[in-house]
Amino acid sequence: xxxxxxxxxxxxxxxxxxxxxxxxxxxxxxxxxxxxxxxxxxxxxxxxxxxxxxxxxxxxxxxxxxxxxxxxxxxxxxxxxxxxxxxxxxxxxxxxx
Numbered sequence: 001x002x003x004x005x006x007x008x009x010x011x012x013x014x015x016x017x018x019x020x021x022x023x024x025x026x027x028x029x030x031x032x033x034x035x036x037x038x039x040x041x042x043x044x045x046x047x048x049x050x051x052x053x054x055x056x057x058x059x060x061x062x063x064x065x066x067x068x069x070x071x072x073x074x075x076x077x078x079x080x081x082x083x084x085x086x087x088x089x090x091x092x093x094x095x096x097x
Contacts, residue, residue, distance in 0.1 A: 006083040014042035029072030056087040
């Protein structure tokens with residue numbers, strides 16, 4: 001069973017520039033683990049030292065955030081699209097007088 005894993009621009013440095021990968025998996029966790037096994041340098045950007053997924057990494061299956069469907073244990077089906085979305089913070093502080 002293969003799913004398409006979409007890699008955001010910020011993480012493509014660690015996937016040899018690939019924005020899409022076909023990965024055999026039955027759960028989101030298996031897909032992310034396979035990604036980290038194939039591209040070991042990406043692992044520290046996805047996981048805490050404890051092995052937990054970093055809190056600022058959001059993962060969607062289709063349009064559904066896995067935080068509402070079982071986390072990394074969320075089942076995927078052949079042909080599903082899994083998208084990694086790291087939260088991005090920043091901007092400038094403006095003070096209105």
